Amino acid sequence: MIEILPIGGMNEVGRNMTAIGFDGEYIVVDMGIRLDSIIGFDDVDIGRMSRAELINLQAIPDDTDFRGNKVKAILLSHGHLDHIGAVGKLATSYNAPIYGTPYTIRILKKLLREEHFPTPSQHLIRAVLPKATLRFDNVRVEFIPVTHSILHTVAIAIHHENETVLVASDFKLDEHPLLGPLTDTEGLCRLRKDNNCLIALVGSVRADEPGTTPSEAEVRDMLKKVMEESADSGGLLYISTFSSHMARLKSIVDLSYELGRTPVMVGRSLKNYCSAATELGLVEFPRELEIYGRPNTAKKVMKRIENRRQDYVIICTGHQGEPTSVLTRIADGKLPPRVRKGDHVIFSSSVIPSPINQANRAELEAKLEVQGAEIHRDVHASGHARREDIKKFLKMVAPDVVVPCHGTPEKLHAMATIAAELGYTKNTIHLLKNGTAIHVGG
Numbered sequence: 343m344i345e346i347l348p349i350g351g352m353n354e355v356g357r358n359m360t361a362i363g364f365d366g367e368y369i370v371v372d373m374g375i376r377l378d379s380i381i382g383f384d385d386v387d388i389g390r391m392s393r394a395e396l397i398n399l400q401a402i403p404d405d406t407d408f409r410g411n412k413v414k415a416i417l418l419s420h421g422h423l424d425h426i427g428a429v430g431k432l433a434t435s436y437n438a439p440i441y442g443t444p445y446t447i448r449i450l451k452k453l454l455r456e457e458h459f460p461t462p463s464q465h466l467i468r469a470v471l472p473k474a475t476l477r478f479d480n481v482r483v484e485f486i487p488v489t490h491s492i493l494h495t496v497a498i499a500i501h502h503e504n505e506t507v508l509v510a511s512d513f514k515l516d517e518h519p520l521l522g523p524l525t526d527t528e529g530l531c532r533l534r535k536d537n538n539c540l541i542a543l544v545g546s547v548r549a550d551e552p553g554t555t556p557s558e559a560e561v562r563d564m565l566k567k568v569m570e571e572s573a574d575s576g577g578l579l580y581i582s583t584f585s586s587h588m589a590r591l592k593s594i595v596d597l598s599y600e601l602g603r604t605p606v607m608v609g610r611s612l613k614n615y616c617s618a619a620t621e622l623g624l625v626e627f628p629r630e631l632e633i634y635g636r637p638n639t640a641k642k643v644m645k646r647i648e649n650r651r652q653d654y655v656i657i658c659t660g661h662q663g664e665p666t667s668v669l670t671r672i673a674d675g676k677l678p679p680r681v682r683k684g685d686h687v688i689f690s691s692s693v694i695p696s697p698i699n700q701a702n703r704a705e706l707e708a709k710l711e712v713q714g715a716e717i718h719r720d721v722h723a724s725g726h727a728r729r730e731d732i733k734k735f736l737k738m739v740a741p742d743v744v745v746p747c748h749g750t751p752e753k754l755h756a757m758a759t760i761a762a763e764l765g766y767t768k769n770t771i772h773l774l775k776n777g778t779a780i781h782v783g784g
């Protein structure tokens with residue numbers, strides 16, 4: 343008998359945390375934050391906020407009732423904050439080893455260094471390669487590579503006797519991801535063969551969108567077209583995307599050189615994620631690429647760009663209109679260069695739909711447009727599977743039981759509808775709530 347206890351991530355996007363129980367002992371998958379719960383507070387410093395404050399704000403999973411249970415291990419599926427951002431606040435309660443792929447662990451360690459509270463001991467944090475198998479007494483765990491918008495993402499299969507739980511929260515089925523391996527379909531198909539009972543938790547973030555999610559190769563083509571057309575004006579090109587999205591950043595850097603322009607990256611998070619990926623040999627940027635973590639150190643080069651705007655592409659933070667981002671500071675005139683007519687701003691991202699993000703982005707765009715810049719939006723594809731991809735995934739994995747996870751109520755229902763179309767019934771589709779467990783299997 344397996345117990346599945348969602349602690350966060352059900353009926354919401356963010357703060358993912360799930361406990362999988364065997365005979366009263368648990369494996370925990372992910373400990374994330376929910377950014378839209380705290381983004382409305384000015385100058386919020388998550389590192390300085392207490393666990394209780396953050397639980398009250400619903401910014402991190404509420405594990406109050408779960409604490410005290412024996413946890414064999416904490417497993418992290420990938421390095422996005424909605425999957426690892428609460429480790430510093432919650433993991434110390436469990437004294438359990440923390441496992442993730444090397445890129446995930448590298449990012450986690452950087453994050454923990456920035457926090458001001460006691461964090462898990464370094465010796466408890468361990469990096470294992472994608473495709474690794476781990477053993478915790480009678481439980482075996484597999485890290486199965488999947489494509490997503492950050493490198494080294496895995497689906498996690500937890501085996502106990504003849505029963506398996508697959509946690510596949512964030513993934514897409516990208517056949518041309520440009521960087522990193524394809525989704526390990528063989529590894530996923532093998533789960534079916536080896537089991538009497540297979541339970542799959544499947545991420546629902548884009549389950550309500552029709553069709554398939556475009557590949558990174560398609561986004562590169564879209565970017566190439568927009569960048570070429572924009573460069574014709576002879577103005578400066580500003581591009582902003584997710585700082586952790588190495589495949590996208592690599593496309594932007596390569597395309598800049600193809601246009602005969604010099605890319606310059608500016609922003610703390612860009613520097614953090616890029617240096618973690620290059621240190622691990624996961625991405626190769628040209629040696630001459632300039633990356634500035636602190637905008638002040640970039641002032642000199644930004645002044646140089648001011649008078650040679652036709653020669654540069656500035657890759658910077660600010661795609662959600664964040665008030666302290668580099669792009670917002672440029673738009674406010676706090677950082678050179680000045681925005682002028684003929685400049686183009688390309689958002690290689692979508693706006694994460696929360697009222698604050700939407701308001702911030704609208705304000706930033708208005709400031710840029712008033713100064714003469716032309717805006718290009720949504721030159722982007724999501725890292726999450728859409729409806730047809732999810733169907734393909736469910737047919738491939740063929741679980742006995744489907745548990746929609748990571749999504750608002752509408753999205754969880756959209757996933758349940760897809761499963762129902764494939765023949766699953768109310769006995770084999772489980773819509774769960776945070777804090778409420780189900781028991782499955784023999």
Ligand SMILES: [Zn+2]
Nearest residue numbers: 420422490512
């Ligand atoms: Zn993710």
